[in-house]
Amino acid sequence: MGGGNNVLVAVRCRPMSEREKEKGASPCVESEDDKMTVTDKASGEQRQFSFDYCYMSSGIASDLPDEQAKIYQVLGTEVLNQAYQGYNVTVMAYGQTGSGKSLTMVGRPSAAGQDCRGLIPRISEGIFNPEVPAGEGMVLAKVELQMLEIYNEQVRDLLAGPGGSSVVKVREDPASGPYVEGLTKHTVLVYEDVCEKLEVGLQARTIAGTKMNAGSSRAHTICQLHITRTNLTSTSRARAIDTSSLINLVDLAGSERVAEAGTADNVVRIKESVNINKSLTALGQCIRALSEGRADSKHVPYRDSQLTWLLKNSLGGNAKTIMVAAVAPGSSEYAETLSTLRYADRMRKVQTAAVVNRRSVATIPVIIEDPAPQPVIEEGDEEASSQGSPRLPICC
Numbered sequence: 001m002g003g004g005n006n007v008l009v010a011v012r013c014r015p016m017s018e019r020e021k022e023k024g025a026s027p028c029v030e031s032e033d034d035k036m037t038v039t040d041k042a043s044g045e046q047r048q049f050s051f052d053y054c055y056m057s058s059g060i061a062s063d064l065p066d067e068q069a070k071i072y073q074v075l076g077t078e079v080l081n082q083a084y085q086g087y088n089v090t091v092m093a094y095g096q097t098g099s100g101k102s103l104t105m106v107g108r109p110s111a112a113g114q115d116c117r118g119l120i121p122r123i124s125e126g127i128f129n130p131e132v133p134a135g136e137g138m139v140l141a142k143v144e145l146q147m148l149e150i151y152n153e154q155v156r157d158l159l160a161g162p163g164g165s166s167v168v169k170v171r172e173d174p175a176s177g178p179y180v181e182g183l184t185k186h187t188v189l190v191y192e193d194v195c196e197k198l199e200v201g202l203q204a205r206t207i208a209g210t211k212m213n214a215g216s217s218r219a220h221t222i223c224q225l226h227i228t229r230t231n232l233t234s235t236s237r238a239r240a241i242d243t244s245s246l247i248n249l250v251d252l253a254g255s256e257r258v259a260e261a262g263t264a265d266n267v268v269r270i271k272e273s274v275n276i277n278k279s280l281t282a283l284g285q286c287i288r289a290l291s292e293g294r295a296d297s298k299h300v301p302y303r304d305s306q307l308t309w310l311l312k313n314s315l316g317g318n319a320k321t322i323m324v325a326a327v328a329p330g331s332s333e334y335a336e337t338l339s340t341l342r343y344a345d346r347m348r349k350v351q352t353a354a355v356v357n358r359r360s361v362a363t364i365p366v367i368i369e370d371p372a373p374q375p376v377i378e379e380g381d382e383e384a385s386s387q388g389s390p391r392l393p394i395c396c
């Protein structure tokens with residue numbers, strides 16, 4: 001994945017928006033293979049960047065379902081392959097407001113039979129899809145879902161219940177790293193269960209209209225899928241190896257200029273904007289420190305924002321990470337697009353240290369309680385092990 005544990009970086013350029021057209025902007029982004037070039041129309045200066053993948057929208061509305069599917073086929077299946085091996089995987093969408101992050105991560109409601117779902121629903125479906133290679137003898141034992149948003153430096157549980165979101169706190173475990181205390185965890189047995197929860201969580205997000213985007217995310221949204229897989233080929237429970245992985249799907253709020261967003265006279269929007277930009281700057285500082293090889297956590301300012309603290313493992317720890325940088329093509333957005341491409345370019349130099357998460361089957365909490373718990377069979381205890389395979393929970 002991107003050469004060892006280097007962060008894999010994909011860039012996606014959306015079609016020209018009505019707003020850019022009204023401003024008289026012309027296209028300033030071009031792409032060929034894995035290269036993306038941005039041109040300053042005022043000076044003619046060009047900057048070229050190489051990424052792992054570049055996606056240019058055709059601008060034809062009916063092509064969107066295929067474009068969404070292509071991104072899943074490349075990035076989504078990579079996520080599933082890594083998660084199936086027992087790695088933690090993070091996908092984060094970064095870019096200026098209105099550049100297409102939510103479209104990439106969440107998607108649009110499918111209309112007229114066109115499937116415009118983004119990575120979050122497609123990856124969720126892929127987890128339960130038996131066509132995805134599961135590995136010899138491995139079966140899915142448990143899938144759990146959590147959803148949160150970071151709004152004005154407060155972490156909120158998006159699946160807290162009928163009362164809407166509730167405030168929760170980030171804590172740090174010395175061994176496994178940061179986690180959110182009190183965040184509700186929901187067992188999901190089939191893809192439809194995920195859809196139901198996603199719907200609730202997405203509804204609870206903080207979204208508002210700005211001049212840059214009619215449905216602008218005012219918070220960073222993180223969807224977490226915890227997967228446990230069990231090896232059923234072993235007849236010895238003690239020998240059965242299980243893997244667990246955490247898939248972190250992050251739809252970051254977009255960087256924005258208050259004047260451009262048309263929010264200068266709205267104190268709530270200004271406060272949101274300040275907090276969004278502050279946390280994205282903190283993310284940029286962590287990326288800078290890590291790209292310069294300062295992996296020692298004392299020298300990486302993870303604690304400067306709730307976002308970077310929570311993403312500590314995804315940036316420099318036990319995770320394989322993918323960044324999707326979303327950019328706008330119009331010449332009016334040149335400065336923001338160049339800044340996003342530079343950010344993404346720096347991200348390519350960041351290395352994480354992912355390890356396969358394995359644990360003994362006996363320690364796994366199960367979906368369906370085993371009515372007659374099997375005794376742990378020690379290595380070499382062939383007589384006991386020949387009495388049959390351990391009865392393990394299988395949810396699909």
Ligand SMILES: Nc1ncnc2c1ncn2[C@@H]1O[C@H](COP(=O)(O)OP(=O)(O)OP(=O)(O)O)[C@@H](O)[C@H]1O
Nearest residue numbers: 014057097098099100101102103213216217253254
């Ligand atoms: N590749 C694309 N093809 C067609 N339309 C797109 C594409 N990318 C984005 N759009 C449209 O542009 C608008 C803004 O996209 P989106 O809401 O995903 O932006 P965002 O980066 O998540 O913004 P924010 O940070 O403000 O939440 C939406 O109407 C979306 O459907």
